Structure formats: structure tokens, C-alpha cells
Amino acid sequence: AQSVTQLGSHVSVSEGALVLLRCNYSSSVPPYLFWYVQYPNQGLQLLLKYTSAATLVKGINGFEAEFKKSETSFHLTKPSAHMSDAAEYFCAVSKGAQKLVFGQGTRLTINP
Amino acid sequence: EAGVAQSPRYKIIEKRQSVAFWCNPISGHATLYWYQQILGQGPKLLIQFQNNGVVDDSQLPKDRFSAERLKGVDSTLKIQPAKLEDSAVYLCASSLEGVVSGANVLTFGAGSRLTVL
Numbered sequence: 001a002q003s004v005t006q007l008g009s010h011v012s013v014s015e016g017a018l019v020l021l022r023c024n025y026s027s028s029v030p031p032y033l034f035w036y037v038q039y040p041n042q043g044l045q046l047l048l049k050y051t052s053a054a055t056l057v058k059g060i061n062g063f064e065a066e067f068k069k070s071e072t073s074f075h076l077t078k079p080s081a082h083m084s085d086a087a088e089y090f091c092a093v094s095k096g097a098q099k100l101v102f103g104q105g106t107r108l109t110i111n112p
Numbered sequence: 113e114a115g116v117a118q119s120p121r122y123k124i125i126e127k128r129q130s131v132a133f134w135c136n137p138i139s140g141h142a143t144l145y146w147y148q149q150i151l152g153q154g155p156k157l158l159i160q161f162q163n164n165g166v167v168d169d170s171q172l173p174k175d176r177f178s179a180e181r182l183k184g185v186d187s188t189l190k191i192q193p194a195k196l197e198d199s200a201v202y203l204c205a206s207s208l209e210g211v212v213s214g215a216n217v218l219t220f221g222a223g224s225r226l227t228v229l
Contacts, residue, residue, distance in 0.1 A: 009152075032215045043116065043203060043220030044155070051215050090154050099168055100218065102154030 002027040002093045006103035014111045019063075019078040021106050023091030026072065033074045034092040034100070035065055044090060050074060061085070086110045114138065116221035118204050124227045130192035133224045137185070137206030143167075144181055145218060146189050147203040155203055161187065191226075199228045 007022040025031055032051050036044040048059025055067040061084075065076045074091060091103040117136040125131050137144050143162050147155035158177065160168040163184040172179070176195070181187040191198055202225075205218040 034217075036220075041222065043205075043222045044218070045220070046217050049215070049217065092154075094215070099157045099160065100216075102156070104152070104154050 002031055002095055002098070002101055004091045004093045004101060004103040006089075006091050006106050008106055009104065010107045010109065012109040012111060013081050015083055016080050019076070019081045019085065019108065021076040021089050021091075021108065023065075023074045023076065023103060024072055025074060025091075025093045027093060027095055029095055030069070031093045031095045033065075033067060034094075035059065035063070035074075035076050036090045036092060036102075038088045038090065038105075040087075047076070047089075081110050083110050083112070116204055116206055116219055118202075118221035118224050120224055121222065122225050122227075124229065125194055126229050127196055128193040130190065131194060131226060132191075133189045133202050133204075133226075135187045135189070135204030135221060137187070137204070138208075138219055141206035141208050141219070142184075143207045143209060143216065144187050145205040145207075146179055146187070147205065147220075149201040149203055149223070151200070158189070158202075194226075194228045196228050199226055201225045 003026045005024045034049045035047040038044045048057045050067045058064045063078045088105045090105050094100045145160050146158045149155040158172045159179045161181040164181045179189045201223040203223045205220045207216040209216045
């Protein structure tokens, strides 16, 4: 069965600094990969998804992620953090018609 | 477009009591999902409907949890009797796609937070 591991349950960066949230997946076949964001007291919102097209995927709010098969990784990045980026971020994986499996989440804090 | 609506937003009950959550998905979305999100964990799928048929309920504790989706629109999730470990946020999501695919994009509601005392 597929699974995801998010390295670091809490990441803190300064405003304007690079954001890097790590995600590694386990799947026997090329998967679908997603990043969702959850703001306080709101539901999850799709940031971006990879479905075997371009390996560099651009999402909303300036985020992007790169699919690296050799490293089984799908790390999320943003060049310059903004205060409004503070939220919980979830990496998720699925394949074929199988259900979406989420990682445990990474809470991103932005320091002024 | 209106989002996924859920109610109630918050519920506090004693253990062994029952509770029901309601979800109204985005109009026209064929697939509906219920997820359980325990504090500090990622969401876990409880049940998935396509129209009003069940696609996956392999992780639904069927001795106490039940769910239905009448007429392929609204859905209710019931817990009876509740246990302490059921304290969590119950998220409803829907997707437009009428086929079951791992590539489906889910739109989530704000969730219903359950506290069992």
C-alpha cells in the first residue's frame, strides 16, 4: 500500500525566507501526488497535484513542487514566505483508483 | 460556487451517546468522502460514495459508525455509541469526477469537531 512521510511536524521560517516542506512517498508504481493546505478552522484546499506530466508542478500562491522518482520525493517550496502562508500542509498520495492517503502534516510558522 | 457545507461545526457529547453529522457537497459533484482527522494526524478516509453507492468503506468501524447518501446528494455520518477515541474532526469532501480515480481533486468542507467526554 502506498504511504507518505512528511519530515518535520513543525517548520518555522522568517518572512521572506525560502519555504521547504519535505515529503517522501512509498509506491510501487508511479503515483498521483498532492499538496493540500489547511488554514485554521477551514477545510483542506488543493495547492497542487502531480499526475505524471511535468515533474515540476506549479500551484497556487507561489508554491511549487518537484517530483523526483529517484528520491521518491515531492518536496514543496516557495521562494519567499509571506505571513499569510502560516498554515498546516499535507502531502498525499494515491495510485490508480485507490484512495488518497495523507501524511501527518507539517505546521508552517512564519516569523516577522 | 458554494462550497461543501457541514453541520454542526462543533459537538460535545458523553461517551456512549450518539451523534450525527451532515454534509451537503458541491452541486453536481458525483463523489463524496468522509474523513476522520485526529489531532496531530492527517485525514483518514472513512467512507467514499459515488453517487449513492459505496465505493470504499474498508476503514469505517461498522460496529459503531454508519453513513448514508440519499439520492446521491446529501450525506449523514452517524456514530453510536461514541467512544473517547472518536474525538476528532470529521471532514466531508466531494469531487466532480464521476469515475473513481486517485487523480480526483477533492474539495473539503470546514469540518465538524467532535469532543467525546
